Amino acid sequence: MSKTTKQVDEVVIRFAGDSGDGMQLTGGRFTETTAIVGNDLSTLPDFPAEIRAPAGSLAGVSAFQIKFSSKDIHTPGDKPDVLVAMNPAALKVHQKDIAPGGIIICNANAFTPKNLKFAGYETNPIEDKTLDDYYTLYSVEMGKMVALANEDLGLPPKTIERTKNFFALGLLFWIYDRPMEQTQDWLKVKFAKKPDIIEANIRAMDAGYNYGDTTEIFTTRYTVDKANLPSGEYRNVVGNHALSMGLAAAAERSKIGLFYGGYPITPASDILHTLSAWKHLGIKTFQAEDEIAGVTAAIGASFTGNLGVTATSGPGIALKCEAMGLAVIAELPLVVINVQRGGPSTGLPTKTEQSDLMQAMYGRNGEAPMPVLASSTPGDCFYVAYEACRIAVKYMTPVMLLTDGYLANGSEPWQLPKLEELPDFNVTFADESNLADGQFLAYARDEKTMARPWAIPGTKNLEHRIGGIEKEDLTGNVSYDPDNHHYMVETRAKKVDSIANEFGPTEVFGNPSGDVLILSWGGTKGACRSACEFLQADGKKVSHVHLRWINPLPKDLGEILIKFKHVLIPEINFGQLIKIIRSEFLVDAKGLNLVRGKPISSSDIQESVNALIG
Amino acid sequence: MSKTTKQVDEVVIRFAGDSGDGMQLTGGRFTETTAIVGNDLSTLPDFPAEIRAPAGSLAGVSAFQIKFSSKDIHTPGDKPDVLVAMNPAALKVHQKDIAPGGIIICNANAFTPKNLKFAGYETNPIEDKTLDDYYTLYSVEMGKMVALANEDLGLPPKTIERTKNFFALGLLFWIYDRPMEQTQDWLKVKFAKKPDIIEANIRAMDAGYNYGDTTEIFTTRYTVDKANLPSGEYRNVVGNHALSMGLAAAAERSKIGLFYGGYPITPASDILHTLSAWKHLGIKTFQAEDEIAGVTAAIGASFTGNLGVTATSGPGIALKCEAMGLAVIAELPLVVINVQRGGPSTGLPTKTEQSDLMQAMYGRNGEAPMPVLASSTPGDCFYVAYEACRIAVKYMTPVMLLTDGYLANGSEPWQLPKLEELPDFNVTFADESNLADGQFLAYARDEKTMARPWAIPGTKNLEHRIGGIEKEDLTGNVSYDPDNHHYMVETRAKKVDSIANEFGPTEVFGNPSGDVLILSWGGTKGACRSACEFLQADGKKVSHVHLRWINPLPKDLGEILIKFKHVLIPEINFGQLIKIIRSEFLVDAKGLNLVRGKPISSSDIQESVNALIG
Amino acid sequence: MTDAVKTYTKKDFTSDQAVRWCPGCGDYAILAQTQKVFPDLGVDKENFVFISGIGCSSRFPYYMDTYGFHTIHGRASAIASGVKLANPDLSVWVVTGDGDGLSIGGNHTIHLLRRNLDINVMLFNNRIYGLTKGQYSPTSEVGKITKSTPMGSLDTPFNPLTLALGAGATFVSRTIDKQTKHMQAMIMRSHGHKGTSFMEIYQNCNIFNDGAFAQLTDKETKSDTVLLLENGEPMLFGAEKQKGVRLDGNTPIVVEIGDKWGVDDVLVHDESDYVIASLLSNMTYQPDFPDPIGVLYAIEAETYEDRMVAQIDLAIEKKPSGSIQDILNSGDTWVVD
Amino acid sequence: MTDAVKTYTKKDFTSDQAVRWCPGCGDYAILAQTQKVFPDLGVDKENFVFISGIGCSSRFPYYMDTYGFHTIHGRASAIASGVKLANPDLSVWVVTGDGDGLSIGGNHTIHLLRRNLDINVMLFNNRIYGLTKGQYSPTSEVGKITKSTPMGSLDTPFNPLTLALGAGATFVSRTIDKQTKHMQAMIMRSHGHKGTSFMEIYQNCNIFNDGAFAQLTDKETKSDTVLLLENGEPMLFGAEKQKGVRLDGNTPIVVEIGDKWGVDDVLVHDESDYVIASLLSNMTYQPDFPDPIGVLYAIEAETYEDRMVAQIDLAIEKKPSGSIQDILNSGDTWVVD
């Protein structure tokens, strides 16, 4: 039978199934292959909060979305073109998001009366034709087919049934014309000790591919050309991994030890996992008894000349606030990473949100300013982590680095950075040359950076004591003097503000003036950029500024803002950056605030912009 | 010898001495008597952070300031008219604050070479005439005189020496024409089991009084007429004590148990101390192992139908932030009190500051809005505490109540409130009548207040489960639904905002429009009001608005602000309320920010206003 | 607590929420036994409260049709203390994990034990962090390879029962998820103890630490690896009760019953003996000894809340007026007309 | 750590900051003994680090002319762990109080003990909160009247040494502020122990809890109330060493040496015996027993940091390249031209 091949610019696929169905893995393999064929891409995993909710339940649905394109893209996509639904619950949860006219591929074998009831379906949606008006439905007996393909292997039926995700993967590979070699190789490494399992999965994948190729059901294949990315060597990278590499790169370039003190919490745990596997780089990881011990151990390590780092999510940050205040007054380097998730309290632990910005800015007692910066894409996590470390040490200050669940688990193609091309990062510990008339002044400051000297235990003749009570200027001794206190409060604030002197001019995407400026921070960058591109293409006078640094803000931001009639600030919170911007610049910025545990979509932003100027 | 008597409107006295010299007690007795003679007054104690720094050291100086007047006053005064300095260190620390032409009374016996050296004096300031140009110096051998007065009692010389503060007190009583009976009675109760000590102190006080009366040194007595306070019964009240009474009053009026869970910390500990002495009111106090246990035990008690309360200071608040988020999402009543002190970190633990406002507003992860209100005077602590409890229960929400070290330890004359005149405070727990079709909806809401029902363990048929994961509307079950999350985030915010519907119109002190509006919150109220009075008297178009509630803000505030050319916000921090006001109303408010661990003075504010309009 | 207690069945303690643990998780068995035993405790069901922290185990309250509060990580004991003090008549249960109760929540656990509030603690020890997907916990064995310790963990684990004894616990027991009858008995005993009861439950996490207690639950090995404690009975174990524990000086040793040693030479369990309890608790994780289950230690001691209530009663007796108005009006007052 | 160790005097360890405790406070004696002993520890002074939390006791680092960090309440052990792991060659000392180390900081204390980092903990136990002006602490006796417990405290105190043993401590000792020579010896022993050493120091707070240990320090009573432990020696006490401790089954009893009991009937101290250590620690606060001082327990065990260093060394040996660039470049990569 002849099949047509259609060329398209971009595709959004969502894999959805039970937690036990291996959707993250399927999505991950599809992503790796898509990266290698040279598309630009962006991914969005979406886990349930339960380890494994009852099989077939709505709470147990796990999903993975990928958008890939021949163009430069910024988001994992708003509405999937294709939904792979491995069971009724997956269909139920995700169907409403599918683009009208989209494709739904279901594992028919999972649409049993029991599963249907569990998902709340009264009739079987893949049979009752209710979907046909809106979508192209492919109902495939994946379970049956993998059973047939693997009949002779002598594996338990349950084990064979579990390969059905590879069937789905194979089918998708066929539809989007992607090679299977990388996945075959990957299976061989992953299950090196279990040749049966390798074989069963490869057969399942082949079966899926061949199913597409052979049967008459699928008539169209799609090709997506290579994206026109800047030349260089690329890999696919996940945010938490990139962040960990950024920390390690900082340690290597600065030649100071990296000490990570942390306590597991979703979605930050992978940073601990990743760093703890890099012992050969000399990295020390310490799984502490709680978040407080994690951050305080890191502070102890910083006092001793390591770079202390800790990562957690919102509730864990709440616990670390007191200790951050100590690092502020002790003027020790420290990097605190918040991989934000849905709040308040335990909230939506596996979902993304940007609602800890105010906590990052102000969550400490007293006047305790900390530099705050945020990552904008999975790959950017590498650079902000490096930057956070560099600033922490250069200015002797704790730094707060914000990412979020979407950035942490999402991925994108990423040009391999070269260590030696990263910004300089030299560290000099104090030594006897710092003595002034034989006295060591622990709070004397560098003229340019206002940083105090880093004098670490083990250094001869620099013995000194610091602590959390207000310190006397220069000596660092305890001081209750009122004027000294005011001076020190002011000095700590100035030191943080002075970091802005390092920033280059703020990049405005689009014209430097116009009707609407979209202002973003963190993981909403991609959606804002792509909305802006659409609107500009549509002839609208819209520009986009993305903030890497929230504290301090770039010095030129005020001048930029006033050149626009409207300022729109999309955030996955109830309005946080907007408070800072309004207060700082007295501009009547408007917010687009959607708190649904998932990225704001480019189309939401376009609508908001249109409403402003419409 | 004839003595003149001068009538004055107001006097500021500061008692200063070593921590061991009993200055707080002396100040306290002078205050009680001053209250009884009917002056208006305001006090400001100032302790060292050390329990007892070395005797005679600068770090060990403890002071107590009182301003009293025949007029209505608002602050403990800017510059003392009289300094009582019990040793050289006290003189050294406080001399610079004395109003030019003021009086200094020293205990000459303490000006020994050792003490002088300890205080850093090269020559003896009470002999070298250096003070004479600026002040009237009285050098009195208090030590010697109390020794003489008590010679025959057979007490150890050290014990007798310790009565010298009563000598100073007696002398001041004479100068300002105040009775000694109350103090005599007080001594008799306080030392009921030690008649010698009573006798020695009374003799010391008499000796001081007589010294003023008899010797030729003091030639002038001053009288300060009764203040024209509203009629009623009065007492003197200290902030922390008033606050504790407010909590107890709330418990009594609402007829729900009061459970206080806390951990000691300066300057909040006295709330724990006070409440723990009121067991006969059925109040339960629980000294927990840390701040987290304190607040979480209080949450547990609230879940069980008590009113859970916790109090601490800034570093302790940092530790409680995670738990407050739980109370927000669980929608349980809880009152969290922050008696603010100098920060960051341990900071200046015995000094006052207003620097935890942003932490109160935003110190939690996720969108976790909490009502925030602040006390303005020591006596007002009673009313805000009552109000905080009432709002917490009425709206089923944690409430943050801010006071500070100055309010906590300061005092003022206070008209006795009548329990039955306080706002209504009725509580109805849910019962079977809350069942809808046999089902209990733990997150159904009251139409007016949006509060959910308070269904406490032990209630038949209302068994239900709550928790920190996002809750489904109505049922309160765990829900990961995106739209439900957005709705619940919005609902919790709206509930807090709706509290503003209760507020009456905001009171503007002065004209409703003009050149400058002074806007204040918390303990700076008095200084702002008195600055405003001065400026108005001076013909300036200045008005004053004080905010009791910072979240929500009064609804009419925006309209008020725009009627003034300038808005000035004095705060003992680096600019916190000002951020909220600028962001909310886009007015170009200016700050007066002095972070010196002590109240901002009325004259500082006057200067700032004059600078704005000058 | 006015009416007579009703007759309940397991169903009365089963909530309408779908249970969301992994299939095969040991938590199911614990839930089932609890729901089975609760009807027999003689308490009106509205007087039960379950408090938990965060972890797989801490989802427990959602499934019990009693009052329940799933709180924040590590703080269950502190919250439960507030519940108990607010209303001492309630039957308060804490469900926690080895991470929740011994890592982040270790301090609240030991302070609760020291204070001896009448609260029943059920610590689900799976020697792993389940909910966060498999990091080692403070009860994981040294050298454990987990996500956060790819080359093996470095720290010596706590022995939870030894720690509880060190903290001043008045009741310490242990059971195993698979020992359903024994677990029921232990739940009963916890309930019966006045004061804090600390019950460690060995619980299999079949996803991240499968088989952690296989030796103690497998048919072939369990009689040799588990020592079932009965108060007043000699400490015998083995398929034929052919082995016993005896003291050699201060050191416990395992002996074969036979020619050299008789049953009388074996240590007799005494729940009130601190030394025996501490010897037993130290047998945990020791290769040559069986793991004891049952009540290791149980003594009577006054509870915190009884003392609190007595103090309040006394205070009220002494000063019966009981209105804050008296305090408001106290001190030196004066009148302005 | 290259040069030979210098010869120091007490002055070398005395900082330029004025000491700010109340006159008569037991803290002075502890400081003096520390400054006296430190010259003899054989460590270059730049390699000493003192870490403390918050409390009167926690001001200690300011007065020692070494590296020092006065941190936040309760977290000294955690911060010290970071110091030690960042540089295992340092001699790290934690100074803490009964509030700082056992109330808010209890969890970090027990986890440090379990992990066995080579850190020396000095816990100043004055059975009160000094710095916050006199609230009861987790070591205060039941019924104690303090600012926060005007009718007497309700909770049974911790026994710090029992708790430490329960947490898995490898070294547990006690001394008294007034026993200056003994304290010097104990500081030496702490320093000598490889692993966490836990030293409780009975310290008089003459302002808020004066005389808490008067029985143990007064000339007339101290020989009857203090049991001085020496490894391998019988446990004798009393002015004439006429009393001893012996075991009656598992229960310790006090006996008079004379007709019925001889010195040989008395228990001989063995620092490596957990049961003896736990019996001894439980004698604390017991009216009929003397309070033991000295080293109750000392065993050898690998330290956390040694294991950590070994793991890192092994990892480097296996993968010597040691640049993150390799990891950056790893995985499936492709080239865009």
Ligand SMILES: Cc1ncc(C[n+]2csc(CCOP(=O)(O)OP(=O)(O)O)c2C)c(N)n1
């Ligand atoms: C403050 C905070 N820190 C960390 C977490 C993440 N967290 C949730 S459960 C858990 C540990 C779970 O282990 P355990 O208590 O043993 O329970 P299990 O899942 O094994 O039953 C952790 C680290 C959290 N929710 N909150």
Ligand SMILES: Cc1ncc(C[n+]2csc(CCOP(=O)(O)OP(=O)(O)O)c2C)c(N)n1
């Ligand atoms: C987070 C926090 N909570 C509370 C305090 C107040 N605080 C300071 S020291 C202390 C207890 C002191 O007792 P202890 O540790 O026994 O030391 P001591 O003063 O008796 O030597 C407390 C509660 C604080 N500084 N920080």
Ligand code: SF4
């Ligand atoms: S992860 Fe382990 S403990 Fe958690 S539910 Fe699954 S099997 Fe049970």
Ligand code: SF4
């Ligand atoms: S309060 Fe007590 S512990 Fe603190 S310095 Fe004074 S005497 Fe020492």
Ligand SMILES: [Mg+2]
């Ligand atoms: Mg566990």
Ligand SMILES: [Mg+2]
């Ligand atoms: Mg103490």
